[in-house]
Amino acid sequence: TVARTVAAVDLGAESGRVVRAGFDGTRFEVDIAHRFTHSPRTENGILRWDMDTLSGEVTAGLARLDAGGGVVDSVGVDAWGVDYGLFRVDGRLVDSPTCYRDPRQLDAMKRAVDAVGADAIYDATGVQLMPINTIFGLTSDLHDHPGRVAAAEKLLMMPDVFHRLLSGSTSTEYTAASTTGALDMRTGRWATGLLTALGIPDRLMPEVVQPGTDVGELRGGFTGALSAARVIVPPAHDTASAVVAIPFTEPGALFISSGTWSLVGVETASARVDASAKAVNLTNEGGYGGTIRLLRNVMGLWLLQECRKQWRRDGADLGYAEIAELARAEPGLVSVVNPDSTEFLMPGDLPRRIQEYCARTGQPVPSTVGAIARCAIDSLALGYRRVLDAITAVTGTRPVAVNIVGGGARHALLSQLTSDATGLPVRCGPVEATAMGNAAVQLAALGEFSGVTEIRAAVENSADLTEYEPHARHDWAAAAVLLESLTSADGP
Numbered sequence: 275t276v277a278r279t280v281a282a283v284d285l286g287a288e289s290g291r292v293v294r295a296g297f298d299g300t301r302f303e304v305d306i307a308h309r310f311t312h313s314p315r316t317e318n319g320i321l322r323w324d325m326d327t328l329s330g331e332v333t334a335g336l337a338r339l340d341a342g343g344g345v346v347d348s349v350g351v352d353a354w355g356v357d358y359g360l361f362r363v364d365g366r367l368v369d370s371p372t373c374y375r376d377p378r379q380l381d382a383m384k385r386a387v388d389a390v391g392a393d394a395i396y397d398a399t400g401v402q403l404m405p406i407n408t409i410f411g412l413t414s415d416l417h418d419h420p421g422r423v424a425a426a427e428k429l430l431m432m433p434d435v436f437h438r439l440l441s442g443s444t445s446t447e448y449t450a451a452s453t454t455g456a457l458d459m460r461t462g463r464w465a466t467g468l469l470t471a472l473g474i475p476d477r478l479m480p481e482v483v484q485p486g487t488d489v490g491e492l493r494g495g496f497t498g499a500l501s502a503a504r505v506i507v508p509p510a511h512d513t514a515s516a517v518v519a520i521p522f523t524e525p526g527a528l529f530i531s532s533g534t535w536s537l538v539g540v541e542t543a544s545a546r547v548d549a550s551a552k553a554v555n556l557t558n559e560g561g562y563g564g565t566i567r568l569l570r571n572v573m574g575l576w577l578l579q580e581c582r583k584q585w586r587r588d589g590a591d592l593g594y595a596e597i598a599e600l601a602r603a604e605p606g607l608v609s610v611v612n613p614d615s616t617e618f619l620m621p622g623d624l625p626r627r628i629q630e631y632c633a634r635t636g637q638p639v640p641s642t643v644g645a646i647a648r649c650a651i652d653s654l655a656l657g658y659r660r661v662l663d664a665i666t667a668v669t670g671t672r673p674v675a676v677n678i679v680g681g682g683a684r685h686a687l688l689s690q691l692t693s694d695a696t697g698l699p700v701r702c703g704p705v706e707a708t709a710m711g712n713a714a715v716q717l718a719a720l721g722e723f724s725g726v727t728e729i730r731a732a733v734e735n736s737a738d739l740t741e742y743e744p745h746a747r748h749d750w751a752a753a754a755v756l757l758e759s760l761t762s763a764d765g766p
């Protein structure tokens with residue numbers, strides 16, 4: 275039997291879910307109460323998140339739990355990183371948060387780099403230089419929408435926007451703050467020198483609290499299971515929650531948190547901010563229990579998500595499983611792209627951009643759904659191999675296994691190719707690692723788990739896991755050399 279039950283709200287860039295979870299001493303019981311999809315939309319030329327849908331669906335999911343009987347002791351929200359809401363003094367949002375895929379980010383990063391230098395930005399924080407980082411959104415606000423900043427009293431990261439709606443809390447959670455590019459990852463404090471150099475007012479930066487902090491009672495007039503619930507912040511960055519729930523079999527294994535993005539890295543005890551990490555643009559993200567994730571973003575399933583949208587616009591309504599089967603029938607490693615090229619970052623006609631990339635670089639141009647998808651999937655696997663090599667070079671230790679969690683853990687072809695490309699055994703699952711990690715940290719705060727070791731053992735007992743062994747079907751080493759030359763030609 276389960277002593278305590280919590281609700282985890284997990285918001286991804288494409289979909290969200292509200293989950294009820296408890297621990298019976300051996301197994302982790304997880305039950306998805308509500309699922310929904312959402313997407314940002316362009317309003318007056320700005321790509322914004324649909325806050326009405328997001329908050330409506332969170333409330334609908336919680337209402338379902340409230341009516342479902344029993345007692346739910348706490349609620350916590352995790353969401354994608356880097357995006358933020360700006361709040362007025364009266365507690366209302368200045369406007370709907372802008373999405374990190376708004377084209378403004380590229381110009382803003384260039385302007386910030388021109389102003390203070392790429393080295394200064396990395397050295398102050400230990401965070402990889404990526405156009406999507408919060409500090410570039412903020413410098414764009416200052417430059418293009420100064421009224422937005424003037425009207426704002428506080429910034430909160432996306433999950434904490436919801437914690438505020440649910441409890442009135444005005445703090446931000448550490449792992450979410452670690453995605454801003456404004457936190458010094460050696461100390462966990464705001465990098466005030468960098469903020470000042472970029473002209474970002476200090477007053478915006480909120481108090482930072484650790485995962486597991488109780489930030490107040492749940493508001494919203496719930497009268498059933500949630501009537502006495504607390505709001506306990508989980509690792510509010512979705513990737514941080516996902517990594518809590520990885521059933522690692524090998525210490526130091528490479529993880530891939532695979533969703534819209536693929537976050538590829540290792541868990542370490544302390545931040546690594548030095549010339550070798552900077553040279554390969556490895557980032558230090560904050561984790562639960564004082565851990566750091568040394569990782570890099572790989573473009574992820576976004577490539578397939580955007581291709582699928584375009585094929586649908588073109589009249590072919592294909593499911594991901596169909597696309598994967600068509601890709602599997604292709605010979606493989608015929609053409610590859612640098613998956614992380616900024617030309618794939620923004621929404622649009624991704625099949626055409628992949629074709630143009632192949633044409634420009636003198637490779638066979640994929641012309642069918644299967645060939646384009648195979649090019650994207652091969653390129654992702656190759657991108658994972660590249661991060662594995664970067665981590666090996668920086669830490670001096672080569673991981674001996676790979677764990678994949680998140681929706682991408684279901685993708686059999688990508689998982690097999692990941693094993694082939696890295697030459698390592700791959701273990702996939704759980705698919706719902708993020709919601710599980712979120713719930714597990716709330717349960718730990720309530721005394722149900724003693725810590726991450728016990729959490730991971732419970733996940734291992736509860737999840738369906740699939741394993742892959744490497745096959746030497748293709749010349750991945752040669753493809754890796756090609757990827758390096760393609761990437762240097764892409765430019766910064």
Ligand code: LRH
Nearest residue numbers: 354355356512513535537
């Ligand atoms: C994955 C993720 C990733 C961030 C990106 C914005 O959902 O949080 O860790 O870099 O979204």
